[in-house]
Amino acid sequence: MAGDKIPSLASLDRPEKYQDLLKEDRGDDCLPCRVVGGGAFIGLAAYSYLSGQSQLEKQRELILKSNSFFGMRSRKFGITGISVGLVWMGLWRFFN
Numbered sequence: 485m486a487g488d489k490i491p492s493l494a495s496l497d498r499p500e501k502y503q504d505l506l507k508e509d510r511g512d513d514c515l516p517c518r519v520v521g522g523g524a525f526i527g528l529a530a531y532s533y534l535s536g537q538s539q540l541e542k543q544r545e546l547i548l549k550s551n552s553f554f555g556m557r558s559r560k561f562g563i564t565g566i567s568v569g570l571v572w573m574g575l576w577r578f579f580n
Contacts, residue, residue: 518578525574529567536563 540547540559547556 522574522578525570525577529570529574532570533563533567536567 537560540556540563544556547559
């Protein structure tokens with residue numbers, strides 16, 4: 485016990501640097517966890533895109549009759565945007 489250093493009150497009061505905490509936390513993620521997580525996001529993106537486009541085609545006549553400000557093009561763009569975002573999250577999960 486005589487060789488142990490007692491930290492000063494000032495060093496205990498100071499918060500840890502978040503960069504150091506992120507570096508320590510990064511190593512906890514295993515490869516199978518990354519593959520499953522990334523695959524889940526990419527699978528969700530594919531499901532979202534395919535089911536969204538399918539539902540739009542089923543509702544095409546109703547959407548066009550409604551004369552809505554948001555027509556088919558903007559709705560397709562929205563579905564595609566959500567899917568691209570999910571793919572990006574899957575790739576980020578896999579590589580980071």
